[in-house]
Amino acid sequence: MTRRPAAMWIRAAGIVLLGGMAIAGGAAGAADSIPTTPYPGPARSIGGAANGCLAGAQALPLSGPGWEVMRPLRNRFWGNPALVAFLEDMARRTASLGRLLVLDMAQPRGGHMTSSHGSHQTGVDADLLYRLASGPLSDEERSAPAMDSMVTAAGGLDPVRWSASQTALVKTFASDPRVERIFVNPAIKRALCGLVTGDRQWLRKLRPWWGHDEHFHVRIACPPGDRDCIAGPPIPAGEGCGDDLAWWFTADAAVPKPSGKPRPPPPEACKAVLQGE
Numbered sequence: 697m698t699r700r701p702a703a704m705w706i707r708a709a710g711i712v713l714l715g716g717m718a719i720a721g722g723a724a725g726a727a728d729s730i731p732t733t734p735y736p737g738p739a740r741s742i743g744g745a746a747n748g749c750l751a752g753a754q755a756l757p758l759s760g761p762g763w764e765v766m767r768p769l770r771n772r773f774w775g776n777p778a779l780v781a782f783l784e785d786m787a788r789r790t791a792s793l794g795r796l797l798v799l800d801m802a803q804p805r806g807g808h809m810t811s812s813h814g815s816h817q818t819g820v821d822a823d824l825l826y827r828l829a830s831g832p833l834s835d836e837e838r839s840a841p842a843m844d845s846m847v848t849a850a851g852g853l854d855p856v857r858w859s860a861s862q863t864a865l866v867k868t869f870a871s872d873p874r875v876e877r878i879f880v881n882p883a884i885k886r887a888l889c890g891l892v893t894g895d896r897q898w899l900r901k902l903r904p905w906w907g908h909d910e911h912f913h914v915r916i917a918c919p920p921g922d923r924d925c926i927a928g929p930p931i932p933a934g935e936g937c938g939d940d941l942a943w944w945f946t947a948d949a950a951v952p953k954p955s956g957k958p959r960p961p962p963p964e965a966c967k968a969v970l971q972g973e
C-alpha cells in the first residue's frame with residue numbers, strides 16, 4: 697500500500713532518469729531550437745506540468761520588491777501570468793523573512809527542458825531556494841548561486857541553515873489556496889512533521905521528492921478558466937506524515953528508477969506553440 701502510490705507518481709510525473717531517452721518528435725530537443733520569445737496571444741497553460749507548453753507567457757522581472765531571479769541566462773523566468781502575479785504577491789508577504797531567490801520557472805513557451813526538470817512545462821511551476829537573501833545580489837551571486845543543502849548527512853535539518861524563517865517561508869507558500877502542491881526533500885518533510893505544532897493543515901501540500909534539499913518546487917493550481925491546463929493528481933487525505941513518507945526512507949527509494957518509457961509527444965495544441973522563433 698505504501699509503495700504503489702509513490703511508484704505510480706514517479707511515472708506520472710515523468711521525473712525520472714532521462715539520460716539516453718529519445719527526444720519525442722525530434723523537434724524540440726536541441727537547445728538551439730528552443731524558442732526564445734513567448735507565443736503571442738492570451739495566456740494558456742496547455743497540458744500537464746510534465747508534458748505541455750505555455751502560450752502568452754509573462755516574464756518575472758529579474759529583481760523586484762522582495763525577490764531576485766537567479767541564473768537569468770537560462771531564460772527560465774517565464775510563467776503563466778497567474779504564476780508571476782502569485783510570486784510577486786508572495787514576495788511581498790514574505791518580505792519580513794528576506795528576499796525570495798527564484799530559480800527556474802519555465803521557458804518562454806514552456807515545453808520540455810533539456811536539463812534539470814521533467815516538469816516546469818506549462819508555466820505553473822517555480823523553484824525557490826530555501827535560503828533567503830538579506831540584500832542586493834552581486835552578479836556572481838545571481839549567476840552562480842550557492843546551493844546550500846538544508847539536510848545534514850544524518851538526515852536532519854541543518855541547524856545553521858534552517859531557521860524559523862525557512863519554516864515560516866514554506867508554511868506561507870503551502871497555506872496559500874493558489875498552491876496545488878510543493879515538492880520538498882523527504883527529510884525536510886519528516887522534520888517538519890516532527891516539529892510543527894498548532895496549525896498542521898498545510899503539511900499536506902508538502903510532497904516528498906528526490907533532491908529538493910536546497911530548493912523547494914511550488915506548483916500553483918491551473919489558473920481559473922485555463923481550460924487546456926491539466927491538474928496534477930489529487931493529494932491523498934491527511935498530513936502525509938505516516939506510511940507514505942516512511943517509504944522514502946527505505947532502500948527502494950534510495951534512487952529514482954527510470955520509467956523505461958519514451959517521453960510522450962506534447963499535446964496537439966502545443967505543436968504551433970513550440971515551433972517558430
Ligand SMILES: [Zn+2]
Pocket residue numbers: 813816821822823912913
Ligand atoms: Zn522544480
